[in-house]
Amino acid sequence: MFTKILIANRGEIACRVAATARRMGIKTVAVYSEADAKAKHVAVCDEAVLIGPAAAKESYLLGDKIIAVALATGAQAIHPGYGFLSENAGFAQACAAAGLVFIGPPATAIQAMGSKSAAKALMEKAEVPLVPGYHGDNQDADFLQQQADKIAYPVLLKASAGGGGKGMRIVERSTDFKAALASCKREAINSFGDDKVLVEKYLTRPRHIEIQVFADSHGACVYLFERDCSVQRRHQKVLEEAPAPGMTAERRKAMGDAAVAAAKAVGYVGAGTVEFIANQDGSFYFMEMNTRLQVEHPVTEMITGLDLVEWQLRVAFGEALPLQQEQLQLHGHAIEARIYAENPEKGFLPSIGTLRHLRTPLAREFAVSASKDVIVRIDSGVREGDAISPFYDPMIAKLIVWAPDRQQALASMVSALAQYQIVGLSSNINFLQRLILSQPFSSADLDTGLIERHQDVLFPAPQPVAMSVLALTTAALLASENTTSTDPWANTNGWRANSNLQRQLTFVDEGKTSAVAVLYQNGSYMLQHGQHFSLMTLLKQSEHDFEISLADRTVRGTVVREGELFHVFTEGHQHTLAYADPLAHAGESEGDGGRLTAPMPGKIVALLVTQGEQVKKGAPLLIMEAMKMEHTIAAPADGLVEELLYAVGDQVSESAQLLAFKVD
Incomplete structure (x- = not known):
């Protein structure tokens, strides 16, 4: 077996490969960019070598440099993970030429499956079912329209060299064909440098089912059952599960046999995935083959009890497959949810920032199982304090659950998502819960x-903030202010000689303002929200965790304060409230030489002044958007705008200086 391998990747897949290598006694070499100098994958490997600046094209895509590092460190093989160079035939060839083992398929197999049209021609010869369509070289617009008319609408135009949902257009009628073709070709040439397209029948309610295959260099090939990856947005997978719901034994065998035939047709070796588009009636058609380990491979590991990375290493070393087809068994049900730093309510825009607070469900670092116990697994490449940068995929983790059946797996996933806490950037956790x-x-x-099709359920209208959330936020705010002193004038516990202190607190949630009146009452607080009154008492506090009594019930939750933002985790959901502090930033400019700062994380949406402009006190300077509301930053006094530090569209963090201002 190899004694040392280089992992030509980053993030969770690099950590995942390193975990198996460590268990097998294999040393690992990490490569990293300047942006990843303190990344988790650097820490978990035995050695780490800097290969370039943050941009992937200047670091993780430099095949020659990565090979040089492998040779210099004494690595015998390179594991490419997924993405980056994992399906680059030239890189695979270069590894072989340098005397290194590429832990993946032969370059010829990568080339054969790299072109969708060429791959489908090979599959046709291997008698693998294909979607009715045209996959040839004739790219004349009139000819392609004739083919589409013959197939019957709707049809799908797809870039031959495409992937990730780019270069794809659905055409509903013949009159729209040529405009869609031109658009598809423009996107294809810009994304892949190749404007060749294929035309296929578009299935109206298809399922996306893929088969995990594994082949060795001795001629053996098996399939490790299927994964259902139908839940997608813009052709990007969101949830994956194994086995596919409703799959019969006969259909499983038919799809598995077809996948093995596809792998054998290209002389495949190693881990690969054959993807099929399936009709609701059970018919299925070859779509493409991914010549690498898939992001969603953990669900296959969970239902088989196998470590697919270990299989990759053994096969790459020249060993035979550990098991034959008849020895493979399927156990239970697994579901994977991809947790991303993104904002689903804003078109799934990526979110960048630092993971200031990260709490996850209790999980094993890495486990595969066929036991009867529910298992929660987390594959992640980040830790609390790490940053999600704009340079790479914004994945935070893959959350995988296993249970004896699908219903228990669903319940386990809901419970695990409810325990996930992320502060510092937006995440898709609430969306995944609804899904x-x-x-x-x-x-x-x-x-x-x-x-x-279910936008109304998955993106519901904002609801009024619950009293329990307001109470927890209030408790956290009051606890942060509470100090005791022998000097009654310095005490902040609300004591008054002849009356009780009453305060008005204002919070903003989903762009809506909620006012809470707080009446201090001998260690407890009477809260008024609208016409509702509730007595609140703080029962217990441990750092961010609070337990309060609210009227006649006990409420527990976690509250993390980030400047003027309060992130509240309670009853399985996260809420973010902004505290409208009436004293915030008062007199700030005179005290620090004109420093004007962002009251909370947000985005600059308008600049209302120019550099060098003289303004009067109260004049609007800029507008920033935060918490779905616009906030106008005004001049604190008569003065001069010395410098604008951000442009329209820039994201700013809480307390960031927005402009330099000189008071007259």
């Missing part, structure tokens, strides 16, 4: 259009 609990997913009514 898992939605009727179509929970009842396994699956197809690739599920998210688009």
Whole structure:
């Protein structure tokens, strides 16, 4: 077996490969960019070598440099992970030429499956079912339109060299064909440098089912059952599960046999995935083959009890497959949710920032199992304090659950998501909770259009903030202010000689203001919100964790304060409230030479002045958007705008200096 390998990747997949290598006694070499100098994958490997600046094209995509590092450190093989150079035939060839083992398929197999049209021609010869369509070289617009008319609409135009949902257009009628073709070709040439397209029949409610295959260099090839990856947005997978709901033994064998035939047709070696588009009636068609380990491989590991990275290493070393087809068994049900730093309510825009607070469900670092116990697994490449940068994919973690059946797996996933806490950037956790609990997913009514078709359920209108959330926020705010002193004038516990202190607190949630009147009452507080009164008492506090009594019930939650933002985790959901402090930033400019700062994280949406402009006190200087509201930053006094530090569209962090201002 190898004694040392280089992992030509980053993030969770680099950590995942390193975990298996460590268990097998294999030393690992990490490569990293300047942006990843303190990344988790650097820490978990035995050695780490800097290969370039943050941009992937100047670091993780430099195949020659990575090979040089492998040779210099004495690595015998390179594991490419997924993405970056994992499906680059030239890199695989260069590894072989340098005397290094590429832990993946032969370059010829990568080349064969790299072109969708060429791959489909090979599959046709291997008698693998294909979607009706045209996959040839004739790219004349009139000819392609004739083919589409013959196939019958709707049809799908797809870039031959494409991937990740780019270069794809659905055409509903013949009159729209040529405009869609031109648009598809423009995107294809810009994204892949190749404007060749293929035309296929578009299935209206298809499922996306993929088969995990594994082949060795001795001629053996097996399939490790299927994964259902139908829940997608813009052709990007969101949830994956194994086995596919409703899969019969006969259909499983038919799809597995077809996948093995596809792998053998290109002389495949190693781990690969054959992806099929499937009709609701059970018919299925070859879509493409991914010549690498997939992001969603953990669900296959969980239902088989196997370590696919270990299989990769053994096969790459020249060993035979550890098991034959008849020895493979399927156990229970697994579901994977991809936790991303993104904002689903804003078109899934990526969110960048620092993970200031990260709390996860209790999980094993890495486990595969066929036991009867529910298992929660987390594959992640980040830790609390790490940053999600704009340079790479914004994945925070993959959350995987296993249970004896699908219903228990669903319940386990809901529970695990409820325990996940992230502060410092936006995440898709609340969206994933709604998706898992939605009727179509929970009842396994699956197809690739599920998210688009159920927007009203998955993106509900904002609801008024619950009293329990306001009470926890209030308790955290008061606790942060509370100090005791022998000097009654320095005490902040609300003591008054002849009356009780009453305060008005204002919070902003989802762009809506909530006012809470607080009446101090001998260690407790009477809260008034609208016409509702509730007595609140702080029962217990441990750092961010609070337990309060509210009227006649006990409420528990975690509250993390980030400047004027309060992140509240309670009853399985996260809420973010902004405290409108009436004294915040008062007199700030005179005290620090004109420093004007962002009251909370947000985005600059308008600049109302120019550099060098003289303004009067109260004049609006700029507008920033935060918490779905616009905030105008005004001049604190007559003065001069010396410098604008941000442009429209820039994201700013809480307390960031927005401009330099000189008071007259």
